[in-house]
Amino acid sequence: MAIKVLVVDDSSFFRRRVSEIVTKDPDLEVVGTAVNGAEAVKLAEQLKPQVITMDIEMPVMDGITAVREIMAKCPTPILMFSSLTHDGAKATLDALEAGALDFLPKRFEDIATNKDDAIILLQQRIKALGRRRVFRPIQPRTPTPTPITSRPSTSRETAPASRPPVRAAAPQRASGKKYKILLIGTSTGGPVALQRILTKLPGNYPHPILLIQHMPAAFTPAFAGRLNGLCAIDVKEAQNGDQLRPGCAYLAPGGMQMMVERGGTHGRIKIVAGSADMNYKPCVDITFASASKLMGSEILAVVLTGMGADGREGARMLKSAGATIWAQDEASCVVYGMPQAVASAGLSTQSIALEDMAESIIRETARG
Template sequence: MAIKVLIVDDSGFFRRRVSEIVNQDPELEVVGMAANGLEAVRMTAELKPNVITMDIEMPVMDGITAVRKIMENTPTPILMFSSLTHEGAKATLDALDAGALDFLPKRFEDIATNKEAAVQLLQQRVRALGRRRVFRPVSRSVTPARSTFSSGLSSTQSPVEAPRPAERNVGRAAVPTRASGKPYKLLLIGTSTGGPVALQRILTRFPADYPHPIVLIQHMPAAFTPAFAARLNSLCQIEVKEATNGDAMRPGCAYLAPGGMQMMVERAGVSGRIKVVAGTPDMNYKPSVDITFASAAKAFGGDVLSVILTGMGADGREGARLLKSAGATIWAQDEASCVVYGMPQAVTVAGISSHSIPLDNMAEAILRESGRG
């Protein structure tokens, strides 16, 4: 059965263009098109699509409000289309907080280097989200530490709850029940689709005196990473900043890899140093989890705790393999709590990760392992 898609945009031309692309894929079927958020809310209830593509700026009802209402009434996976501007970044992050699962640039030339690749990526993202199920928000205990920010994902909401698959005998405990006692010098976290919300859920639980530097690699455009770092910094007790070349890493500070660049870590001084370089055109991911993880394996060896969160593809697997060979600890997010079980699956199936941990338990597990539990 084809994945049913609802397309929402106030531009008739853009609705038709996206509809043509979606319908080219035999696994996808456009079941409706809406010109504003209010129509989207009504048509979602009537048509029960498997996935929605949603514009942000629309008349009558904007996309962020529509996402929030859909998630309250008929929860459905939503892919946002966004402009690659500072304001577009902030609006997209608001939409993700409200419950959207993923986003793509609205200009197709910004999605990929050629038209065919852009079409394939859009179809791939819609297919991946269309296979997920979401449920109504449930109570959580995360409390933002330095902000009264309350839209979307608040201290009492979680817009995405994936169905728990049948238990599998994977030969590892779901959550480590006690700390290994191993000393660490660095925490690495790599993620992609679903990562902004996952990182917020984890990092808002960290105390200001978390004992190690934290390095974050999130697949995200260059226009988005400054706004995302600023948002995390406003919500967390730890400091969060977009990394710059030459940053001396400090305990209790998280360094977000800049979009469109590659970030590496070097052994220098007490805690190490950040190196940021331009990514070459042939690299699929900028930033790349593999590149950052590989540099950490060289610089810090086994003194690293590494986590792979929700995301499409397999970025991070080879870097994690190098880290494990050096004696580092590798964990993955479990399938049930992932928006897309791609990157965590890659390290799990390869036997690289030692534990598959639900998102709700990840912060607690990291703090325990880091000596702060």
């Protein structure tokens, strides 16, 4: 049965364009269109679509407000279309925090250099979201970082899932290994997942953290700034030559590749343009591989929600060097692609629910 899609945009041209792309795929069906957020909320309740594509700036009711109302009344996977500007980035992050699951640039030439590739990617994103069951998002609250010495929290957060979330097997006790760095790679669903993890880390977290999130260049400064304002640790967009320091997370800049090299006490960031034929900029595989050569077994690498298999080959190199690799469990992922690729290859030692990830990281890496 085809996945039912509601297309929301105040531009008749864009509604028609998206609708044509959706209907080209036999597994997708446009069941309605809306010209503003208020109409989208009404049609979402009436038509019960499995996916909604949503513009941000619209008359009557904007896309962010519409996301909040839809998630409160009839939770539905929502794909946002955004302009690649600083304001567009901030608005998109607001929409993700309100409950949207994914986003794409509104200009199709920004999605992929080839028009056919852009069309396929949009269809794939919609189908991936259409397979998920969503729940009302947790209301934002001021985060309280978990002290290093605290016991793991027993609180639960509801997460997007294909079935009601089921807690993964209880994480094992800390291994006793000594670590030098924490690596986290993610894609679809990653902004919310990273926020939920990083806001629980204490300001005296004893290691540097490298974050690799598939995200356009216009978005990473705004995302790093948002995380820095919410977290007890420092968060910044990585710059070439940054000296790694404990209690600071470095977000790979969009459109570039982040590596680590020798320098200073804990290592140094190296930012490069990377090969033009790379599918992902930034790429989890590249950062993981780079770290494996420098820090070997003293690495904890975590692969979170995302489409595709980026991170698998880098995790393979990390495991060969003796590093520890964890994957997010299926039930708490928006898209169980990247974690599944790592787990299915036998590279991860644990699959951990998102709500347990921060506490598990703290317990495992508490030793400075």
